[in-house]
Amino acid sequence: MSDHSKLKYLAESAPTGPWIVENDSLYFKDDGYTRHLLDADAGHDVQEHDYYAALKFIAAANPAAVLALIAENEALRQDRDGLLEAGAHLL
DSSP states (O other), X not given: OOOOHHHHHHHHHSXXXXXXXXXXXXXXXXTTEEEEEEEOOOOXXXXXXXXXHHXXXXXXXXXXXXXXXXXXXXXXXXXXXXXXXXXXXXX
């Protein structure tokens, strides 16, 4: 079983967002304010498509999204364990 406690702690400690990519910058919203987090710069060996895809992924994999995935994973594990205790067999 995977232990997501460190990832969960980090997600709970980070600004929840939403997170936004605009041009070469990453922002998050906090208390009604848009806060500039970083300016990104694609290295000479990174293609423009990969660069923007990576920035968009970082914004989408924000703390709220990570916490939702962890919660869903934990709920599915509990469901599975309940089925196993009730005598169900997994394929």
